[in-house]
Amino acid sequence: MKFCSNCGSDQIVFIIPKGDNNRRFVCNNCDTIFYHNPKIVVGCIPLYQGKILLCRRAIQPRFGFWNLPGGYMENGETVEDGAKRETQEEANVEITLHHLHSVFNLPTVNQVFLHFIATVNKIDLSPTLESSELRLFEFEEIPWNELAFHSNKFALETFLQNKEKKETKVHIGSFWK
Ligand SMILES: [Zn+2]
Structure with a gap:
């Protein structure tokens, strides 16, 4: 400064x-x-008819990798509204938010990710300015090696854990780069 x-x-x-x-x-x-102070990133796991909606990034960083919709929270909004807005911007869909699923700390880059569980109200798979491709994945089709961020991987892994155990536990994780 x-x-x-x-x-x-x-x-x-x-x-x-x-x-x-x-x-x-x-x-x-x-x-x-x-x-x-740290920045808050808000996003969701968007579910539609038993599948997960992922966005292929048309922007840096991690251009071309698959991602859950999410982004920086704005001043003057709630985390819920931020997650809805970011999903609208990146995936062009309206969602219904259900509950907080995961909190992921990135202390070395001063970020905290929050992911909610959401359902997509009406599907639209046309690309957006921020996503070159939108696609619904079965749980067993998740492209683990092509996911953009650790926070995504954590949210999806713990989502599948919850699913298996029939729980709705909130998971907290961290990554130290
Ligand atoms: Zn001054």
Whole structure:
């Protein structure tokens, strides 16, 4: 960080502010402390007639890999609304959310993923700006080696575990890169 976004000064220092435990960027001119906290990524496992809807990524990172719909939560929305919006953007479908399924920590890149279980209200498999292909997969067809992210793999693996045990347990996982 070079310039203060509050006053425009270049007097930015990286110090532990009084009463804090972590180093922060602090403006020496206006005393603003800049806190950088993890981002929340919200998405879902979209189910339709016993199959899972996956999106093939038309954007970086992991271009061309399969993905559960999801993305960064926006200010002013709930996690539920964020999951619905991201699913609409990436998969062009409206969903009904049921319950939280998994929480996945990525401490080294400062992200937390939340995946809900959802059902697709009306299917539409036409591509979107963010997905080059949309496809329904049987559970045994999931392309494990072509999944975009660890968070997806975790959500889908634990979904199948729940299914086998007839549970609706919420799973918490982490990946340290
Ligand atoms: Zn300032």
